[in-house]
Amino acid sequence: xxxxxxxxxxxxxxxxxxxxxxxxxxxxxxxxxxxxxxxxxxxxxxxxxxxxxxxxxxxxxxxxxxxxxxxxxxxxxxxxxxxxxxxxxxxxxxxxxxxxxxxxxxxxxxxxxxxxxxxxxxxxxxxxxxxxxxxxxxxxxxxxxxxxxxxxxxxxxxxxxxxxxxxxxxxxxxxxxxxxxxxxxxxxxxxxxxxxxxxxxxxxxxxxxxxxxxxxxxxxxxxxxxxxxxxxxxxxxxxxxxxxxxxxxxxxxxxxxxxxxxxxxxxxxxxxxxxxxxxxxxxxxxxx
Numbered sequence: 001x002x003x004x005x006x007x008x009x010x011x012x013x014x015x016x017x018x019x020x021x022x023x024x025x026x027x028x029x030x031x032x033x034x035x036x037x038x039x040x041x042x043x044x045x046x047x048x049x050x051x052x053x054x055x056x057x058x059x060x061x062x063x064x065x066x067x068x069x070x071x072x073x074x075x076x077x078x079x080x081x082x083x084x085x086x087x088x089x090x091x092x093x094x095x096x097x098x099x100x101x102x103x104x105x106x107x108x109x110x111x112x113x114x115x116x117x118x119x120x121x122x123x124x125x126x127x128x129x130x131x132x133x134x135x136x137x138x139x140x141x142x143x144x145x146x147x148x149x150x151x152x153x154x155x156x157x158x159x160x161x162x163x164x165x166x167x168x169x170x171x172x173x174x175x176x177x178x179x180x181x182x183x184x185x186x187x188x189x190x191x192x193x194x195x196x197x198x199x200x201x202x203x204x205x206x207x208x209x210x211x212x213x214x215x216x217x218x219x220x221x222x223x224x225x226x227x228x229x230x231x232x233x234x235x236x237x238x239x240x241x242x243x244x245x246x247x248x249x250x251x252x253x254x255x256x257x258x259x260x261x262x263x264x265x266x267x268x269x270x271x272x273x274x275x276x277x278x279x280x281x282x283x284x285x286x287x288x
Contacts, residue, residue: 046219046222062156067146068099072135075098075101077097086155093120109131109133112133113130116130136280141170143167149190159283159284172276185281212242249261
């Protein structure tokens, strides 16, 4: 009989992978309890559909951002229920914390939880915590922008993004074209499935690429593809299913699939008279 810890692992693996309960149990047994290895085993067997499963995350709380001059921050804070997350006390606390994060006066997640969250836990009687936050600050001409997706104004956002763009001049940074580009890129980052994990393929650890090739090779062999044709098919799969899926610069635009994000940057740069680059971005979704 599975222990309480192993039962939770099976549940977590099922939620992340979308595979069946027994498949998850067998994968964890084979992986000797290693969660990431079990995910790999499920993918090799064609039993995982994590990208679709990610759209059904149900953890409660809020994702919030704040732009403060040449800086900006985004944070995720979790609660047990949406009832608390929709309350005025919780939302006021979120605003206080994200304001401090953007201003650069928030020292750490632990500090935020100690100073602001713990008193609210005592008041509302429900467990909650800041899970993560990040702050961007411009070092030269550019723009920091954010977006939080809400389906109902009364319900806090469950996903959002923060982006930093570098511009050739201050005038370009303040242009309508720059603002429109930032808006489009934020919608891309938040709305596209699968979501971008990296800016460019050069950022991907070599070990991750090697693991992806191993997984795809195993799948191709199970499909009965000739061994001699595997390298060419594998190259196409890695380009389309890995680089184009998870590298923001290579993703097809959600507005125009024939144009990728790199092309969007070039087109906007031509309008403002210089090169625009994505310096960095962050995407937060509850529970991910």
